[in-house]
Amino acid sequence: MRIGILTGGGDCPGLNAVIRAVVRKATAAGDEVVGFRDGWRGLLDDDAVPLDLAAVRGLLPRGGTVLGTSRTNPYGSPDGPARVLATLERHRVDALVPVGGEDTLGVAAKLAAEGVRVVGVPKTIDNDLDGTDYTFGFDTAVGVAMEAIDRLHTTGDSHHRTLVVEVMGRHAGWIALHAGMAGGATVVLVPERPFDVDAVVAHCLHRFDSGFSPIVVVSEGARPADGALVTATGQTDAFGHVRLGGIGAALAAVLEERTGRESRAVVLGHVQRGGTPSAFDRVLATRFGLAAVDALAAGLSGVMVALRGTDVVPVPIAEATARLKLVPLERYAEVEVFFG
Amino acid sequence: MRIGILTGGGDCPGLNAVIRAVVRKATAAGDEVVGFRDGWRGLLDDDAVPLDLAAVRGLLPRGGTVLGTSRTNPYGSPDGPARVLATLERHRVDALVPVGGEDTLGVAAKLAAEGVRVVGVPKTIDNDLDGTDYTFGFDTAVGVAMEAIDRLHTTGDSHHRTLVVEVMGRHAGWIALHAGMAGGATVVLVPERPFDVDAVVAHCLHRFDSGFSPIVVVSEGARPADGALVTATGQTDAFGHVRLGGIGAALAAVLEERTGRESRAVVLGHVQRGGTPSAFDRVLATRFGLAAVDALAAGLSGVMVALRGTDVVPVPIAEATARLKLVPLERYAEVEVFFG
Amino acid sequence: MRIGILTGGGDCPGLNAVIRAVVRKATAAGDEVVGFRDGWRGLLDDDAVPLDLAAVRGLLPRGGTVLGTSRTNPYGSPDGPARVLATLERHRVDALVPVGGEDTLGVAAKLAAEGVRVVGVPKTIDNDLDGTDYTFGFDTAVGVAMEAIDRLHTTGDSHHRTLVVEVMGRHAGWIALHAGMAGGATVVLVPERPFDVDAVVAHCLHRFDSGFSPIVVVSEGARPADGALVTATGQTDAFGHVRLGGIGAALAAVLEERTGRESRAVVLGHVQRGGTPSAFDRVLATRFGLAAVDALAAGLSGVMVALRGTDVVPVPIAEATARLKLVPLERYAEVEVFFG
Amino acid sequence: MRIGILTGGGDCPGLNAVIRAVVRKATAAGDEVVGFRDGWRGLLDDDAVPLDLAAVRGLLPRGGTVLGTSRTNPYGSPDGPARVLATLERHRVDALVPVGGEDTLGVAAKLAAEGVRVVGVPKTIDNDLDGTDYTFGFDTAVGVAMEAIDRLHTTGDSHHRTLVVEVMGRHAGWIALHAGMAGGATVVLVPERPFDVDAVVAHCLHRFDSGFSPIVVVSEGARPADGALVTATGQTDAFGHVRLGGIGAALAAVLEERTGRESRAVVLGHVQRGGTPSAFDRVLATRFGLAAVDALAAGLSGVMVALRGTDVVPVPIAEATARLKLVPLERYAEVEVFFG
Known part of the structure; x- marks a missing residue:
């Protein structure tokens, strides 16, 4: 299997840990990984870099993303999706792991609907993505x-x-x-x-x-x-x-x-949003990366990995991005004493 | 309501945050709090200290426990339980919040069985207490x-x-x-x-x-x-x-x-185990303290508060201390690549 | 000997370490210490607090100043100096340790000229006070x-x-x-x-x-x-x-x-400027506090303590506050490569 | 000019900052730098690596030394010094910057006596090297x-x-x-x-x-x-x-x-001794590296750079390594209160 990976939207401590985990897990299974630069832009412009064990060494404690990021949306131009598919084909990519928030995962869901094998990894420093208890970086x-x-x-x-x-x-x-x-x-x-x-x-x-x-x-x-x-x-x-x-x-x-x-x-x-991730975020990002490869190996697509309690599980992308996860003020009535 | 609180077993970052949250929540509701020193020893020897808002100011970032701790077990001596009950009565304590691990909560469960109103707060830096996703300090x-x-x-x-x-x-x-x-x-x-x-x-x-x-x-x-x-x-x-x-x-x-x-x-x-707690632990310890007072206010006893996903809920003490929570190696097969 | 201490101007990590060191050194020598609140305002308004060993316990790692601070200048009102002298007399203060920057030490120098025994401790987070290699907080x-x-x-x-x-x-x-x-x-x-x-x-x-x-x-x-x-x-x-x-x-x-x-x-x-001081600042602030008491014990006045190389020495206040210590750009030609 | 650099003895936070500063300063002046691996061993075994701007990018915050280190002493074997000189000639090295403690600098002094142009950079995490107020890492x-x-x-x-x-x-x-x-x-x-x-x-x-x-x-x-x-x-x-x-x-x-x-x-x-250097150590190590290149450019040899007050100055290696710098307990009588 040949896996493509990209990071989109605002950067977040833990992105590099996801990349590293995907590469290590895939390599151990005999799979290959190619990274696309600056989110979906790398797929539009065919800006790619092969990722092997040496490429991800030392990435775990580093903030930011070595792949770069952008807010480019391939569905923003008429030929965007076709160019993405062409790039995937050119690099013989069998499956894609987009790491990002609502926008990035929204594109992922559309591509999945068009037949691309996709397992997303959720990312939002604001922790406002529904479907997962927490996201790394928060x-x-x-x-x-x-x-x-x-x-x-x-x-x-x-x-x-x-x-x-x-x-x-x-x-x-x-x-x-x-x-x-x-x-x-x-x-x-x-x-x-x-x-x-x-x-x-x-x-x-x-x-x-x-x-x-x-x-x-x-x-x-x-x-x-x-x-x-x-x-x-x-x-x-x-x-x-x-x-x-x-x-x-x-x-x-x-x-x-x-x-x-x-x-x-x-x-x-x-x-x-910069700098080395906390232990919690390094563990969560690593588990997300590992689980994404597992999900691909299990033949899943159109899902993202999510934290539920102490488990990392796959959930439908569409379900997870349907609405923002707001603070349930009524549940936090317990902390009322700390507000005004 | 007059609430007694104590901390037992090994110390842990977050104990002071629990104490502070209990006192703030209770005070806001018109309740009073008394602390017992060095775990169950304070109840055996009637070593108590009143806790008001001023007493807990500045405690949130401080490691350790201002109440002190010990491994004293009141059931280790024949007259132990009676002395505990006498101290509770002398201080007109209506309900007890013991913060501790397996041993401390085991005593709490026995006292609850004898009719004392008890809501425990779980504490183990090793994170090996069953019934809660995480404990503070870990x-x-x-x-x-x-x-x-x-x-x-x-x-x-x-x-x-x-x-x-x-x-x-x-x-x-x-x-x-x-x-x-x-x-x-x-x-x-x-x-x-x-x-x-x-x-x-x-x-x-x-x-x-x-x-x-x-x-x-x-x-x-x-x-x-x-x-x-x-x-x-x-x-x-x-x-x-x-x-x-x-x-x-x-x-x-x-x-x-x-x-x-x-x-x-x-x-x-x-x-x-020393020093200022992480943000995760300060939030968890605070929520545990608040939820313990809520549970007492709701008339519960014989329970401890526990984290389940993102919720803090009451669970029976007996159930939670029945066995150690070990690392489920099979579930962490996903991280196998990191072990030898 | 009865020593008065105050902290003036902007706050700085290490102020509490100075206060603690002065109290510990003085107490060990049989001297007494009284603190004045909010810089010179405490001397104008006779707002004082006795400082013993218990009062300074735990202060070393704490940022800010337990005495509070202000920019009040007693020479700003006609009867200011007289009120300061009256407060000093009322508290039987034999010697004063003002901790502060240019303004605070300027007042100290004037009081010294009027016969008050004064040993200053320099403080500026900007490190722009001449006469000392470094100031704590920087x-x-x-x-x-x-x-x-x-x-x-x-x-x-x-x-x-x-x-x-x-x-x-x-x-x-x-x-x-x-x-x-x-x-x-x-x-x-x-x-x-x-x-x-x-x-x-x-x-x-x-x-x-x-x-x-x-x-x-x-x-x-x-x-x-x-x-x-x-x-x-x-x-x-x-x-x-x-x-x-x-x-x-x-x-x-x-x-x-x-x-x-x-x-x-x-x-x-x-x-x-907030928060716990670094090790360097805790050591420097502690040494400054100790040296200030030593200087008073040696009968000095009108001086401030200063770091010269690895030594803490007394220098005339007037000399130290005569001009700002600017970055000598010519000497830092060595780092030119790092500027634009 | 072609400069050789090596790091010897125990590792220390700031070694990479020295290497980076030497390379940046030298490159800016049109000089070249070659690194030798594992201290003097790299010169004995001709284990070298060219160092340009790209090679030192990102090194400032990293602990340890990318060149590796060892306690190898070329004067420990009869043909050692000759092999060192041969390696220097083979790489057309005009001048050497050894970074190390008493042992490493002792070798440097001997080589200087044999005519090699050498400017040392002092390193000891224990801060016990005479001739400099402080060493980085401490x-x-x-x-x-x-x-x-x-x-x-x-x-x-x-x-x-x-x-x-x-x-x-x-x-x-x-x-x-x-x-x-x-x-x-x-x-x-x-x-x-x-x-x-x-x-x-x-x-x-x-x-x-x-x-x-x-x-x-x-x-x-x-x-x-x-x-x-x-x-x-x-x-x-x-x-x-x-x-x-x-x-x-x-x-x-x-x-x-x-x-x-x-x-x-x-x-x-x-x-x-591991991990990212403090700000103090990054600045000191950087200034040491810059000053070493300056000293070479000024035609000095047989010296090491040293901190005196706020200045970085060259001092004879021999003088600096003649004896250990012990804590002058009599001067620290000022802190007597803190000892037993």
Whole structure:
């Protein structure tokens, strides 16, 4: 068997671990692996690189992806799918392992429907992909954010300042929720629930009353209930991402005014998605890679591997990408005490 | 409601996070909390301390347990149970939250049978307690071991030496398995399967042939198939623990002789169980603490909280402590490529 | 002897280690210590707390300052100095150890001139205080920035993006210089030398040509040679600090336009000054604290302790605060290869 | 100019940073670099590898040495020096940069005396090489040891146990001194002063009295004043190194018996010398590499680069290796409070 592999969408700690696991497992079984560069672009442009054991040595602890990544969508141009199929044929690829999020896996599902043997590996640092308990990269991002919060507690308390920490999460608040719980935040604001600025102010003042300074963790996609806050200061780039000067800075300015205490914003940004993966993510990414090869060997297609409890199992791609996995606020009623 | 809490057995990153969560959740509901020092000893000797919000401030990132711990078993002396009940009555404790492993929870189950309202919180750094997907502390220990392995790769390769890393795990190889997968170990040896020294030697030589140096991760409880190795060098202390000079050192000596290459052993020891918890463990410990109070509020007893997938649920203590959770080697056939 | 201690200006990892060392050394000699809260404000308002061994237990690894800090200047109001002297007398303080930067030590020098026994401890996270080789906190800040750069390399390379990292340093580029050297930055921009945007663009393009993505480290106080860049986007707060949306974001926008490649800015901000100190900073802060008590015991006043090579020695405060310690670019010609 | 480079003796975080800096600086000046493998062995056996910019890309954060290392001494065999000279001639090497400790630099000094152009770079993780304020690798090792001590405090306190931490340092106690100061050890034992077991016991008991548990940091080369302790349990390998079961374990056993409290030993071992260098070490190693090329360009030979204060300067090799740099206990009288 000859397996093609590619990584698409935003990068994530653990992508290299997936690549390495696929190559090691395939090689041990006598299969061959070819990598395509920059996601689907590599298949459109026939930009490929053979991957053997030597090529993946030392990849496990390295962040990013040696294959590069892009947001290219082959279904965006009329001849795209045909070019992909031609490239697959040219490299005699029997089966494809696309590693990516909603968009990348959406393309994978279409190709599977056209007869290409595909087993996907889910990837989203925001942890918002339905069908799997966790995706790799999320634990690392939460760890980076938690360490930042740990550091900010001491400087906040020393200066009697509010510190607002903006973390990733455009549609789902998983990183904010976990980093906030792990870091002992005073308030956690997530996209799933528009927040009440008055309530946030009240919690900050209550925290100051106890002799300590508040930490407010806010997802980049969180918005106030009345909507006015962001209009003034939020900026979006060509991809619709809120950039520097986004919700964190806007909120800090409002809190400084409303609480009468200095406030500062910290926007963690890309630091959250780079660097060496945590142990949890290295194990999960490795197991995903191994399971993808197993699934191909078992003749499956149109599925992605997923974590369910402690098991890695195949699930239909279509089912997994049908909707975003949001934080079920009602289930996290248990942590209500940690929110405002 | 007045809740008593204690921590028993070996310490673990996350114990303080459990204590903090219990106190915060209980306080928010108008309940009171009293802590007992050094596990069941505090109930035998009436060594108690009131726990309010101020007492648990800053505890989340701190390793160890502010309540102290011990291996005292109240059922070890004839009047033990009576003294425990008397202490509970003296402090007007309505319900007990014991945090601990097999032994601590075993006592909890007996007390529940005698009518004490008890909701346990499972704790084992080895992750070998049945009934819960994971226990807190394990992820931190794996992370510490992985970082050590990351460091050892570079020194091993520079000196062309075999490095043997002995990690915790007396009966189950979870830490060795996860740290070995995360660290890219050449060979992982676990208590569940007596290992074949010849095979280990062969894998080490194969690794040297590739131009890199082998890392062998071995659980403290792993033993060779023929049994001879340990007799020569292993030493056990009064608790039956293998101490320094245990399996790691013995194996390094054998590998040096058999491979003709220098070998060194590193025994990670207590570094694995101390220090600040990882984000995963802080979140899990916090959720366990919150869920224990919820379970008490719901009128449950004789149960412990457990992680099942992404849910925290109550399960009968007896069921959870009936047997050790060993590494299911057959399910990890998927990672066979990483073992010898 | 009764010693007063206070911490002023921006907080810094190591402040608590100084406080602990002063208290331990003084206590061992039979002296007493009293702490004043929030810098000189504590002396103006008589806000004091006794400090004994129990009060400083566990402080060594903790960031921030348990005494709090502020930028209050007693010479800012006509009766300020008299109130300070009155508070010192009320608490029978024989000698004062102010820990702080240029401003705090400037007040210390004036008080010394008025007859108060004063031995200062220098503190500036920017490392720009003349008279000492290094100040504590700087090494920690550089470490935090380096770890961020390590992480950003992988995400930059995966996405073929320029990443701009804005670090602290309003007047001196020490953090940018050291973090850039340690992190392997493509370009380092410091306040000491206005930068040439064309040259930065050229270096970024050259880096892309080699198949890797550029990292540009920029001090918050660095400015382009032609001055136009900042006018458009820089914002300053009431203290004259460049806030979010400062030089890093402006530079990223320009580089994106000029290189034709996506660019992103990361502003590390307060994460650099919070959290547990590095070993270097804990040792330096501890030695500073011990040496300050030694200097008082030796009858010195009007001096601050300073690191010279591996020695900690007393130097006149006036001499040390006369001018900023800038990066001697000519001496760092040796690292020219790392700049643009 | 054609420069040869090699790394000898025990490996150390920062060796790769030196290699990278030499290659970058030399390449920028139009010079060429060739690496010899495994220290002097590469020159004896003509085992060489050309080093260009591509070869050193990504090396800065990597521990160990890509050139490998050994303890081979060319002056150990009669034809050794001639073979070294022949290899140098064969590769048209104009100048040599040996990176190593006392032994490696001793060979370098002899070759310089025979007319080879040599500029050495000092390396010793123990920091015991005279003539330079610090050597790279030391700060990283101290950081690793400090983090371990931070972790051990919490587990020690929870179990009311003494924890003995054995760190590197055969002849000099720099790592123990700095890690002990940074970690807040109760007692620090160094090779420079034979220790009094009674005094150690007394300090441990005093620490228990305060409600906390003692941490004893001991250099691998520290010995008790009466000498009896080691005879029983110490083991040395073929190189005279004390191996597992050395002073740490022996001391823990004695302290358990003498204090009546459980004691455990942790031997940090090779974890201290592997892995990514700290920022301090990356900067120092980089500056050393750059300065070595500068010194060659300036026509120097028979010197090594050294850190003096904040300057990197050339010093005669002979002078620097004449004697070990021991901890000047009298100067550290300032930290007396931290020892027993």
